[in-house]
Amino acid sequence: MKAAPTDQLRLLDLQGMDTRLDQLAHRRRTLPESAELERVEARLRELRDLVVAAETERSDVERERAKAETDVAQVRDRARRDQQRLDSGQVTSAKQLSDLQHEIASLARRQSDLEDVELEVMERLESVEERLAGLVAERDRAEAERAEVAARRDAAWSGIDDEAATTADLRGTLAGQVDAKLVALYEKVRADQGGTGAAPLRQRRCMGCMLELTTVDIGRIAAAPEDEVLRCEECDRILVRTPESGL
Template identity: 45%
Template sequence: MQADPTEQRRLLDLAAVDKNLAGLAHRRRTIPQLAELESNQAELTASERELGEVTTTRSDLTRDMDRLESDIDNVRNRQERNQQRLDSGAVSASKDLEALQHENATLRRRQQTLEDQEIELMEQAETLDAQIEKITAARDEIAARRGTAEGERDDQWAQLDVEIADEQTKRDTLAASFAADLLGLYDKIRATGVPGAALITQGRCGGCRMELSGSELAAVRSAAPNDVVRCESCRCIQVRTTESGL
């Protein structure tokens, strides 16, 4: 392929713009807020999981307390009915009176046991409620930090997007000034991950930084000014100027 030497040198301007675009894209992908948000999300996920576990335990405890309260009410009601029968005089046989009094004594002991269990569960509930409050506060603090980081991220992205748009406009304008075949070759090379074009400086390729061998230097020196020369190592277009040391 051949191209005017001036047009070949202008490829360096295009390569500089593409380098700026790549740098801006890298900055957009690696702004500190993204790592912070990832950390925030991990913390928030762990906090939500812990809150869910404690809340589930608290719900189970509530059911146990409700069951105990129901059992206590049943025992109280049974005692009240027995006491009413005793107070009414409806039971006169000594054997029946003794049975009712024995049952009431048993019910009182049962009630005391149930109430002791209820107090124990209430103490556990207070501990769990305190944990839930603490975890919720921590979760809300993490969420607030995440919100701040999201705002900072969006501000950074907005600023970078303006810079990227400006560079892309420069790129589009500059690219339109090249012959289609030369630009196509440049873009094809750049798509492989190396610069599309680079300056030969003091006998060294500016794309891969490799020093040209004797035979490579000889080939470059013998090439016509309008020949498009490519690096044997990285395959980028080698632009020749007075700085090339040829």
């Protein structure tokens, strides 16, 4: 392929812009803020699940407390009614009096047992509510942290995207100034060679594969016409001659 030496030199500028675009894309994918955000979001999901579980547990314990309070109230009401009957003097039979006194004593023991159950349930409820309050506070802090990290990531993305857009515009303008066939060859080689399609020959070394050329290769390049498009024998990239080639 033949191409004007100036067009070949422009390939190096084009390569520089493509390299910068690749660097920006890599930086965008690997921002520390993105990894930090993933960590915060994972913790936030965990905390939300824990909050839901604690709220469910609280509801269950609240139902237990309501039942315990009802049980105590029922026994207390019955004991009060029995005591009123006993105190009224309406029960005169010795057996009925004995039975009533026995029932009042049994109800007192039953009430004491139920009040112990109620106290235990209330203590569990207090513990669950404290744990829930701690989880909610931690969840809220995680949500605030997520918003802050996301804002930093978005700001970094914005800066990267702005530079990438400016570079892409300049790249498009420059590509339009280079022979279309040369650009097409460059794009193909760049795709085949992991992002580098053209490299300068500097001090007899291909700056694409960083290998020093042989004496035979140097002789071939020195004898080639200025408009001939050269390729590195080792890496197959377009090799651009410059004043620093050492020919």
